[in-house]
Every structure is written in structure tokens, then in C-alpha cells.
Amino acid sequence: MEKRYFSYQEIHKTAKSMAERIAAAGFEPDVIVAIGTGGFIPARIIRTFLGAPILAVGIAYYDANDKPTEFPRKVQWIEEAERQLAGRKILLIDEVDDSRTTLEYCIRELLKHKPAEIAVSVLHNKNKHKRGAIPQEVKHYVVGEELDDVWIVYPWDAKDIDFHDSMAKR
Ligand code: G4P
Ligand code: MG
Numbered sequence: 001m002e003k004r005y006f007s008y009q010e011i012h013k014t015a016k017s018m019a020e021r022i023a024a025a026g027f028e029p030d031v032i033v034a035i036g037t038g039g040f041i042p043a044r045i046i047r048t049f050l051g052a053p054i055l056a057v058g059i060a061y062y063d064a065n066d067k068p069t070e071f072p073r074k075v076q077w078i079e080e081a082e083r084q085l086a087g088r089k090i091l092l093i094d095e096v097d098d099s100r101t102t103l104e105y106c107i108r109e110l111l112k113h114k115p116a117e118i119a120v121s122v123l124h125n126k127n128k129h130k131r132g133a134i135p136q137e138v139k140h141y142v143v144g145e146e147l148d149d150v151w152i153v154y155p156w157d158a159k160d161i162d163f164h165d166s167m168a169k170r
Helices: 008-024 040-050 080-085 101-111 161-169
Strands: 003-005 031-036 054-062 068-076 089-097 117-126 138-147 151-153
Touching: 003 161, 008 040, 008 117, 008 138, 031 040, 031 101, 040 054, 040 089, 040 117, 054 101, 068 101, 089 101, 101 117
Parallel strands: 003 151, 031 054, 031 089, 089 117, 117 138
Antiparallel strands: 054 068
């Protein structure tokens, strides 16, 4: 599969453009929910522009015995803070919308807490067949950049950031 490398500089600019479009849509989040681990860095950059606190969640596709599972499950979730979600405007952030399974799962879990509104934003959406769907309750779905079905290489996965950046420049 074709690989696409993205530098921190590109990610930062993409996150800024996401924040600008979210603001332009009139959505002012009370809280950002970051899907770990890929959503952590984009969420933190977006916080620079939109200024809301960040809550983190973790989703896994393996069970307690390290066996793959068909559906996602929570490995880390908002517990005490969960109660604060009612009536609030939530911005859910992840790095990539691939199969859409994780996004749908997280949105449905968040909807159980009766937020006032949910907006969803990802750095990259792959244009491919999706297993999940964005529920209708989501008012805004903001994509940083639309991509074909390529393998995205993120700078936070780089063992050698100089090599990574040279690949990103091509
Ligand atoms: P979804 O967010 O659209 O539902 O994606 P999906 O569940 O299919 O993704 C499963 C895992 O695969 C996620 O990581 C996602 O970040 C990762 N992934 C999908 N496509 C790419 C890609 O092109 N490049 C990279 N680097 N990762 C991709 P995860 O298991 O949640 O772990 P984490 O890496 O976020 O910690
Ligand atoms: Mg992820």
C-alpha cells in the first residue's frame, strides 16, 4: 500500500485549519474528547486555537488475553468527568477516519450522556468503504484533509524524525 508521510509542521497547519472551520461554523466546544493515542496530539494543537479542556479516551480491538475482537471496547474512559458531559458541547477528535468503527462507537457512547451538541473532527479521512457511520446527531463533521486509501505515516510514530521529514518533503 502507498505510504504518505506527514511532518509535524503539516499536521499543525491541518489542525489549525480544522479549528478555524469549527469556529467558523459557530461551534464553541466546552470540552474536547481525544481518542487515544492518535487523537492526543491533534487534540492538543486544536486546544491552542479553541481553548477547551481535553478529556482522553482509549479504545482497543483486543481482549484481556490479547486476542483480536471484532468490535471496539473501552480500555480507558471518562468516569467522574462523564457526568459533566450532559448539556455540554463536545468536540471529539481523532487522527484518522479509516473504517469509521471507532468514531461511531465513541460518538454513540458520548450520546448516552446527553450532550447539548457533538462535533467530530479528524486530521485525515480516507475515501473508502466505511464499516461505521457518523450518527445524525453529529452537527459538524470537519475533516482536515481528504485522502485516498493510503497508509498514513504520522510523525509521532517516527523512530528517526529526520528520515521521516525527508520522506514527508517528497
Ligand atoms: P477509525 O478511527 O476510522 O474507526 O479507524 P479504525 O478503527 O479502523 O482504526 C484502527 C486503528 O488503525 C487506529 O489506531 C487507527 O489510528 C489506525 N489507523 C488506521 N489507518 C491508519 C493509517 O493510515 N496510518 C496509521 N498510522 N494508523 C492508521 P488505534 O488502534 O486506535 O491506535 P492508536 O495508533 O491511535 O494508538
Ligand atoms: Mg487512533
